[in-house]
Amino acid sequence: MLSKKLHEALNAQINAEMWSAYLYLSMSMDAEAKGLKGVANWFYVQFREEQDHARIFMNYLLSRDAAVTLLPIEAVRTSWASPLEMFRDTLGHEQKVTAMIANLASIAAEDKDYASSNMLVWFIDEQVEEEASARDMISACEAVEGNKFGLYMLDKELAARTYTQAAPLGTAAE
Template sequence: MLSTKMQDALNAHINAELWSAYLYLSMSLDASAKGYKGIANWYAIQFKEEQDHAQLFIDYVLARGGRIALSPIAEVPTEWESPLAMFRDTLAHEQKVTALIDGLCRIADEEKDFATANKLVWFVNEQVEEEENVRDILDQLNMVEGSKMGLYMIDKELGGRVYAAPAAE
């Protein structure tokens, strides 16, 4: 059984994951509107991943006998000045999500909720991967800044990303 504090924190995090999905959908749409089909693809996959992350949390709360309380999703930005600006915002956002996951870990520790602490390990590792992936793309974008051919090549590379549904162990 989840404590009220843990359940409330997990519900807030579900909202944050859905907000993340909404943000990445917005980024995908903006990239697509500007002709960056590969970047749009990368963000469309991020959109799906964030939805899946929310679902993993939902499934966990329900498995522990908890109750889901969905809240409205706050508005997200809808336009970015460049792919570089978009990925800078993405890294800042992923760092915020990492801090949120860390907060859940602290609550699980305080509550001596070992099952939740164990479940969160997958998400901690996922955040390390998410931040690393975005840093790699930012490094590439910074290397080619001002080069249309370089940006074209990065866009083509990101277009090759395929969706793989996450499965938390």
């Protein structure tokens, strides 16, 4: 049985993951509106991944006979000056999510809830990847800053990114 503290924190994390999805969808729409279809695609894939993360947490709560409480999603920013600004915001946001996941792991450890601790290992590893990916994108954007052809080529490269369903949800891609 989940402790009340962990149960509430997991429900808050579901809301945070849905907010993340909403943020990345907003970034995708802003990039699309500015003609950056590849950047839009990169953020749309992020949007779908964040939805997966929320679903993993929902599935976990249900598997533990704990209620899922869906909360309102706060508004998100809707415009950025450049892809570089988007990716810098992405890194800052992912660092906040990493701290939230670490907090969940701390609560699970305090509770000696080994099942929750084990489930959270996937998210800890995922956050390392998320931050590294954002850093890589910042580096790529900085490398082409002020170079329209470079941005064009980067945008074309980002258009090739594809969505893969998160491993805890199964192995089949949509």
